[in-house]
Amino acid sequence: MARYFLPRDLHPAAWWVWALGLSVAATRTTNPWLLLMIVAVAGYVVVARRTDAPWAMAFRMYLYLGAVIVCVRVFFRLVFGGAEGSTIILRLPEIPLPAWAAGIRLLGDVSAESLLGGLYDGLRLATMVICLGAANALANPKRLLKAMPPALYEVGTAVIVALSVFPQLAESVLRVRRARKLRGGASGKRVAALHAIIIPVLEDALSRSLQLAASMDSRGYGRAGLVEARARLLTGALMIVGLIGVCVGVYATLDGSTPRFLAAPVLSSGVLVALAGFRLAGRRVRRTRYRPDRWHLPELVVAASGIGVAAVMFVTSTVNPMNLNPSLITLSWPALSWSPLLGVLLGVIPAVLTPLPASPHVPAEKVAA
Amino acid sequence: MSRVLCAVAFLVLATAPPAHAIDQSKGHPGYCRDGTGVTVVVDFQQLGGTTIVRCNPQTTRGTGLDALKGAGFQIAGVQRWGEAFICRVENRPSATEELPVKGRDRYREMCVDTPPAAAYWSYWHAGNNCGWEYSQWGVKNRDFSAGGFEGWSFSLNAGADTNPQPRIAPVRPGTEGGGCNAKEEPPPVSNDLNEKQPVQGRQPGEQQRQQTEDTSAPQPGSPTSAALPPPKPRPSASARPSAPNPADNVKFTGGEDAEDVTVAIQRQSGASDYAPWVAGAGVLALGAGAFFVGRRRKRAQES
Numbered sequence: 001m002a003r004y005f006l007p008r009d010l011h012p013a014a015w016w017v018w019a020l021g022l023s024v025a026a027t028r029t030t031n032p033w034l035l036l037m038i039v040a041v042a043g044y045v046v047v048a049r050r051t052d053a054p055w056a057m058a059f060r061m062y063l064y065l066g067a068v069i070v071c072v073r074v075f076f077r078l079v080f081g082g083a084e085g086s087t088i089i090l091r092l093p094e095i096p097l098p099a100w101a102a103g104i105r106l107l108g109d110v111s112a113e114s115l116l117g118g119l120y121d122g123l124r125l126a127t128m129v130i131c132l133g134a135a136n137a138l139a140n141p142k143r144l145l146k147a148m149p150p151a152l153y154e155v156g157t158a159v160i161v162a163l164s165v166f167p168q169l170a171e172s173v174l175r176v177r178r179a180r181k182l183r184g185g186a187s188g189k190r191v192a193a194l195h196a197i198i199i200p201v202l203e204d205a206l207s208r209s210l211q212l213a214a215s216m217d218s219r220g221y222g223r224a225g226l227v228e229a230r231a232r233l234l235t236g237a238l239m240i241v242g243l244i245g246v247c248v249g250v251y252a253t254l255d256g257s258t259p260r261f262l263a264a265p266v267l268s269s270g271v272l273v274a275l276a277g278f279r280l281a282g283r284r285v286r287r288t289r290y291r292p293d294r295w296h297l298p299e300l301v302v303a304a305s306g307i308g309v310a311a312v313m314f315v316t317s318t319v320n321p322m323n324l325n326p327s328l329i330t331l332s333w334p335a336l337s338w339s340p341l342l343g344v345l346l347g348v349i350p351a352v353l354t355p356l357p358a359s360p361h362v363p364a365e366k367v368a369a
Numbered sequence: 370m371s372r373v374l375c376a377v378a379f380l381v382l383a384t385a386p387p388a389h390a391i392d393q394s395k396g397h398p399g400y401c402r403d404g405t406g407v408t409v410v411v412d413f414q415q416l417g418g419t420t421i422v423r424c425n426p427q428t429t430r431g432t433g434l435d436a437l438k439g440a441g442f443q444i445a446g447v448q449r450w451g452e453a454f455i456c457r458v459e460n461r462p463s464a465t466e467e468l469p470v471k472g473r474d475r476y477r478e479m480c481v482d483t484p485p486a487a488a489y490w491s492y493w494h495a496g497n498n499c500g501w502e503y504s505q506w507g508v509k510n511r512d513f514s515a516g517g518f519e520g521w522s523f524s525l526n527a528g529a530d531t532n533p534q535p536r537i538a539p540v541r542p543g544t545e546g547g548g549c550n551a552k553e554e555p556p557p558v559s560n561d562l563n564e565k566q567p568v569q570g571r572q573p574g575e576q577q578r579q580q581t582e583d584t585s586a587p588q589p590g591s592p593t594s595a596a597l598p599p600p601k602p603r604p605s606a607s608a609r610p611s612a613p614n615p616a617d618n619v620k621f622t623g624g625e626d627a628e629d630v631t632v633a634i635q636r637q638s639g640a641s642d643y644a645p646w647v648a649g650a651g652v653l654a655l656g657a658g659a660f661f662v663g664r665r666r667k668r669a670q671e672s
Binding site for chain 1: 640645647656663
């Protein structure tokens with residue numbers, strides 16, 4: 001038991017499975033109670049299990065982004081035709097449009113039903129974005145890239161370089177600002193100050209990337225090896241077609257109103273094509289991993305709790321669709337039944353039943369002892 | 370932030386008046402008494418349930434949707450098209466009832482996309498003492514005729530030629546035997562979803578109500594298709610159906626004792642009165658918990 005709770009970083013893929021489970025659950029419902037519950041669960045787990053890494057501190061940004069999404073959705077209902085429904089709460093002057101813009105309405109009467117529809121819709125999208133933010137905050141992207149299949153090695157290298165750029169830029173800005181302060185330069189106009197920061201930072205970034213490129217080149221990164229151009233074209237085409245198929249299939253599976261032949265058939269064939277591409281590409285790349293992350297019991301608990309939330313939502317939505325998508329025929333408080341609510345609460349398990357993240361300040365030997 | 374927004378929305382909600390199955394404050398039960406309003410007939414056909422006849426005494430111009438709502442019926446559109454496609458009338462077919470649709474095992478109407486052609490509300494209209502005619506127009510695209518009838522009849526496993534007419538003769542009591550003098554409606558001339566029926570027989574000076582319509586308005590006659598098919602040729606004036614005999618009417622009510630739609634939905638969905646309170650308390654508890662846990666972890670790291 002004590003061994004189970006020894007502080008360590010969990011496998012990043014487990015956090016991604018958990019967060020994707022929560023966001024899949026969010027796609028099934030527009031009930032504001034359930035959506036707020038999902039946001040609260042994700043936020044609690046993030047606060048309880050995040051590290052000090054720069055990507056973990058960005059969760060707040062996702063919360064702001066979610067709020068912006070909700071506001072924009074409601075605002076658009078206000079501007080473009082919010083008259084669906086009978087309870088008019090706001091009468092705005094309608095702006096007449098020429099005949100070729102028929103079907104578009106600017107301002108005019110706004111009904112409570114359409115505003116609520118926009119709110120519920122926006123809340124759903126915001127919840128999904130916040131769930132992805134939770135995954136970003138909890139999963140270490142560098143270790144996630146380490147666990148990637150060898151076929152994605154080159155892409156992974158590019159992504160990791162891109163990921164490490166942002167913290168470096170921030171660090172560079174801080175350094176240049178501190179240097180300016182120490183020099184005691186004229187703290188005059190803001191535009192001039194910006195000028196004096198941006199140019200050194202950009203110069204710094206450029207020289208750094210040139211240095212990185214040179215060092216990677218000397219270590220043999222980016223070597224294509226002895227692979228025929230035709231084979232590379234084939235694997236590239238297979239992967240892209242497969243991934244497009246997966247995207248279309250996932251969309252159709254989650255959206256109930258798309259034709260069914262786009263769902264399971266396209267998804268499965270896309271997965272097959274992409275796997276074939278991975279296989280072909282992986283055959284020519286041989287990589288070994290240093291101390292690979294392993295899946296232990298806590299990882300399984302995390303993944304299972306996310307999958308459990310999504311599964312409960314799928315099962316209950318075939319039983320009682322009405323309180324998952326509150327009706328807007330008549331204005332009333334959205335109803336809620338127990339099963340989806342308790343299902344969402346499954347998502348909070350990782351906040352309790354996982355080890356704390358390893359503290360970067362404590363040497364690994366001390367923790368192990 | 371989103372929590373605050375939600376709270377504001379609920380405040381708006383809480384001040385809204387309670388809804389009833391049939392809004393008795395709108396319209397009145399039974400046929401219209403004179404030639405000004407429009408009588409709305411809702412025939413549940415094979416869904417079961419007593420046919421409802423109500424009058425919308427509206428004297429101004431209005432669409433088929435206005436007629437239905439003004440008579441006090443509670444309707445639901447589909448999520449994809451909004452109220453341009455009537456999916457439920459008086460919560461029928463409800464999300465919990467299984468419809469015996471041919472070829473769709475255990476079909477239940479979720480009102481997400483256009484309902485299947487084998488199970489949908491067919492839209493009819495008739496002048497007084499005329500025969501029922503299947504509407505070639507969408508519910509938001511045609512105007513009801515004053516003194517006439519609007520019919521809604523659930524079409525289950527019926528073809529384009531066998532859609533069941535409402536089983537109430539479109540004849541106002543006291544006007545039996547009178548001739549049909551309603552003008553025939555022109556069919557749509559384009560595939561434009563927003564095409565409006567031309568206004569007939571109105572004084573040019575009459576104030577025309579500003580139409581506030583949604584962009585997507587498919588015709589109820591064309592279910593399960595994203596693109597609208599071209600209008601079907603209609604029977605000529607000589608082939609117009611004649612009025613059925615009012616003696617063949619089925620039993621009907623004014624919907625006075627219909628169950629409250631909100632209550633019915635709550636019962637059917639298995640919702641609990643306490644669950645929203647628990648959800649709200651849970652959200653607050655998790656928020657407070659996150660605050661304290663975050664502070665504790667921060668202190669632990671600093672020490």
